[in-house]
Amino acid sequence: MSDHGHSHGHDHAGHSHGATADSDKRWLAGALAVIVVFLLGEVVVGLLAQSLALLSDAAHMLTDAASIVLALWAIRLAARPAAGRMTYGWKRAEILSAQANGLTLLGLAAWLTYEAIRRLIDPPDVTGGLVLVTALVGIAVNVLASWMISRANRTSLNVEGAYQHILNDLFAFIATAVAGLIIMLTGFTRADGIATLIVVVLMVKAGVSLVRASGRIFLEAAPAYLDPVEIGSEMAAVDSVIEVHDLHIWEITSGTPSLSAHILVAENADSHAVRAAVATMLAEKHHIDHTVLQVDYTDHDECPDTDHEHIPHCQDAHGPVHRKTTASN
Incomplete structure (x- = not known):
């Protein structure tokens, strides 16, 4: 789901x-x-x-x-x-x-x-x-x-x-x-x-x-004033988020940053509420108003090699993977 x-x-x-x-x-x-x-x-x-x-x-x-x-x-x-x-x-x-x-x-x-x-x-x-x-x-x-x-x-x-x-x-x-x-x-x-x-x-x-x-x-690089590693860690720190990967930040034109990401949440989480919380944080803290967030459930704290079907992209994520443990360090 x-x-x-x-x-x-x-x-x-x-x-x-x-x-x-x-x-x-x-x-x-x-x-x-x-x-x-x-x-x-x-x-x-x-x-x-x-x-x-x-x-x-x-x-x-x-x-x-x-x-x-x-x-x-x-x-x-x-x-x-x-x-x-x-x-x-x-x-x-x-x-x-x-x-x-x-x-x-x-x-x-x-x-x-x-x-x-x-x-x-x-x-x-x-x-x-x-x-x-x-x-x-x-x-x-x-x-x-x-x-x-x-x-x-x-x-x-x-x-x-x-x-x-x-x-x-x-x-x-x-x-x-x-x-x-x-x-x-x-x-x-x-x-x-x-x-x-x-x-x-x-x-x-x-x-x-x-x-x-x-x-x-x-070249679709992240704007100089936005740090993808920092933003990924902040997204992973949101309540009920387990992992963030396939995080992309770019500008369509100057001054209009966009972001897309795949977010994994705990099985008992409200995915709509999590998506809204992440989008609000990005808008208020980083002024990123255009976001596309895919939220999926997982009952694992990590991405096991054997559970590849329930956690899409874990084996082939684009760029760094941001997890709750990483965000708290």
């Missing part, structure tokens, strides 16, 4: 997610408009000043605009309901967007490294005044765009990806402004290439972080 329990907070979460998604779209669209207007002007000035730092900033801002467009598209896809073969809906589109943002940061960093080194070896003439003025305007534009995106829900890896693009561009403009000032005061044109390399370091750091975080979700 078994009790297959499924609990979640879809109705409430869906309503709040919809409201959040609409707000996110408004802030992202506002940041996009600000960036595109400035981007067009920066390309013109960068060509006139022959500044790689400005042109690299413009290229980065182009990826900023693309990242916001991608984020908006992913939000729209993620809002589609689960249907047909898409049993989770399109929520993972947001993670695809975040990974694409991370990869474009790394690709752009590689290209800028090559160009910066080339210019350090053979520096062109750079008009420091134009670089400085444009960079100062760029700082103001990126502060505004960063503030707009920070108003959106940054717990979404999708929104965070777009935010990291804009934040790195802000750092780029600060470095470019410093380079422009140095060129004006000293004529040291290699400052342009050095500023670009400083920005590259920041881009690599943000890109690796986004790729790693999105990769964890694609």
